[in-house]
Amino acid sequence: MTPQSSFMIVVPIASGKRDAMDSLLESMNLAPGRVDPHNPVIPFALFDELHSARLLIIEANTAEDILAYDTEVRHWTPSLALLGEVDGERGQFLARLAVVASHGLATLFALCQGFDTHQGSMLSFLQSHQTNSAADYVNWRGRTVRQVHEEARLQRFLAERLSTMLAEDGHTDVRQIRQQLLTSVQLEQQTGRLTLTPEAPTSWRHWWRNALHLISLPVILLLLTPVLVVVLPLALWRLRKIEKNDPDIDTKSTLAHIRTLSRIEDHDVSNQFNVFGDVKPGLFRLLLLKSVMYIVSYAARHIYRRGYLARVRTIHFARWVFLNQNRSMYFASLYDGSLESYMDDFINKVAFGLNLTFSHGVGYPRTRWMIKGGAELEQPFKQTLRRHQLPAAVWYRAHPGLTAIDMARHARIRRGIEEYPLDNAQIRQWLSEI
Structure with missing residues (x-):
């Protein structure tokens, strides 16, 4: 930390x-x-x-x-x-x-x-x-300045991607939606357009x-x-x-x-x-x-x-x-x-x-x-x-437009990427945060 x-x-x-x-x-x-x-x-x-x-x-x-x-x-x-x-x-x-x-x-x-x-x-x-x-x-x-900025970019990317997915495909399987979002995030990370820096010791x-x-x-x-x-x-x-x-x-x-x-x-x-x-x-x-x-x-x-x-x-x-x-x-x-x-x-x-x-x-x-x-x-x-x-x-x-509640929500969205959910209810909650 x-x-x-x-x-x-x-x-x-x-x-x-x-x-x-x-x-x-x-x-x-x-x-x-x-x-x-x-x-x-x-x-x-x-x-x-x-x-x-x-x-x-x-x-x-x-x-x-x-x-x-x-x-x-x-x-x-x-x-x-x-x-x-x-x-x-x-x-x-x-x-x-x-x-x-x-x-x-x-x-x-x-x-x-x-x-x-x-x-x-x-x-x-x-x-x-x-x-x-x-x-x-x-x-x-x-919570660092870098973390705030990276997690805000992650939320914006996921919101845009989720909106596009729902408009084009009309998915109802929340696990499938989450998996597609995770795949999209991984692709963005590979190209360097999205970074999620690990917490420092x-x-x-x-x-x-x-x-x-x-x-x-x-x-x-x-x-x-x-x-x-x-x-x-x-x-x-x-x-x-x-x-x-x-x-x-x-x-x-x-x-x-x-x-x-x-x-x-x-x-x-x-x-x-x-x-x-x-x-x-x-x-x-x-x-x-x-x-x-x-x-x-x-x-x-x-x-x-x-x-x-x-x-x-x-x-x-x-x-x-x-x-x-x-x-x-x-x-x-x-x-x-x-x-x-x-x-x-x-x-x-x-x-x-x-x-x-x-x-x-x-x-x-x-x-x-x-x-x-x-x-x-x-x-x-x-x-x-x-x-x-x-x-x-x-x-x-350093981060105008973001409230403390926004930052906490963005951190939860990131945890939803990095941690495996237990059930569909948790996935729905995570998607609602986006």
């Missing part, structure tokens, strides 16, 4: 360079919300291991909200963020990116702080500004790291059980006390902000999503959030590995990232459908999960015991997310 990795480069924009940065990022698009995959700054299409990437300016539009907690506004310099998801190791991708897009990256980072005085290579600059995620979610770990290094991570949570819980028995009641009391004292903050967005976001949405079956805001003040909140993030990371890595995040199937990638010395958090996702359907999906299926992860942010609707309230208050929740949302100036996706 080839694992997926994420990268995120965050660099503060130099004083007086914001307008130039906006113009440069805009030049990478064909139109608002539609990237040029071959743009000269970062030619995304040249990276066959790149699932998705985006560039945005992270700015603290809601920084003054924290004044409601009698806490000083936390300084944050508007920063350029370049992030994405790749097949294989992050370091290998960044090394290739630093070579292939060296000139374009230099043009981008010349508008940022510190690049003009950096003495090392482009790769060392990228590495020095790499920001790790607190938690990452991948819809289907091990899992490296020992990845296997051991994953195994150690798998046992980490049970071991930690076992070791801390005596402490948790004493601390947990006090923590719950403290949590409820600060929840009751959370101030109400106006969460409505300006019309201009909504128009800016809407301008780049719904140009494909999938959308990008970015939110940024302050973590509620206090060491207790920070420790609680870090604990939640560890559990989310564990669950995403070992439990929700094959098409689902809890009961939600529409997310391709997601990440949670601490910024500004743990005082702020950035969340990004790539999801199918509209923003409204995306939020409704979570509210209806896993509102408690939203509360666990986002209730520690300034401005979030008031919760009870960290699981009730919050996202259950539909309109305040949606307004809060919209207000903290940031537009991606540039967004690239």
Whole structure:
């Protein structure tokens, strides 16, 4: 299996360079919300291991909200963020990116702080500004860009061939239909017009790291059980006390902000999503959030590995990232459908999960015991997310037009080619997938 990795480069924009940065990022698009995959700054299409990437300016539009907690506004310099998801190791991708897009990256980072005085290579600059995620979610770990493309081509070929067969011959014997389709696929593979690359073996290094991570949570819980028995009641009391004292903050967005976001949405079956805001003040909140993030990371890595995040199937990638010395958090996702359907999906299926992860942010609707309230208050929740949302100036996706459900269906179609079915009912099900 080839694992997926994420990268995120965050660099503060130099004083007086914001307008130039906006113009440069805009030049990478064909139109608002539609990237040029071959743009000269970062030619995304040249990276066959790149699932998705985006560039945005992270700015603290809601920084003054924290004044409601009698806490000083936390300084944050508007920063350029370049992030994405790749097949294989992050370091290998960044090394290739630093070579292939060296000139374009230099043009981008010349508008940022510190690049003009950096003495090392482009790769060392990228590495020095790499920001790790607190938690990452991948819809289907091990599914590569190549696999997505090959299986999509397989489905299109089989659909065309099946349509022709039924129109010409009117077959009713499902086993005969399957055999003819298999023969057609084999002929296409022999001519090189169709490829189905076998899954790569899992490296020992990845296997051991994953195994150690798998046992980490049970071991930690076992070791801390005596402490948790004493601390947990006090923590719950403290949590409820600060929840009751959370101030109400106006969460409505300006019309201009909504128009800016809407301008780049719904140009494909999938959308990008970015939110940024302050973590509620206090060491207790920070420790609680870090604990939640560890559990989310564990669950995403070992439990929700094959098409689902809890009961939600529409997310391709997601990440949670601490910024500004743990005082702020950035969340990004790539999801199918509209923003409204995306939020409704979570509210209806896993509102408690939203509360666990986002209730520690300034401005979030008031919760009870960290699981009730919050996202259950539909309109305040949606307004809060919209207000903290940031537009991606540039967004690239290697497989436009394909949803997560499409990819899972294509994988099942491929398995129907490679595995022998037990009965006619299974063959009929396979044909219906095509």
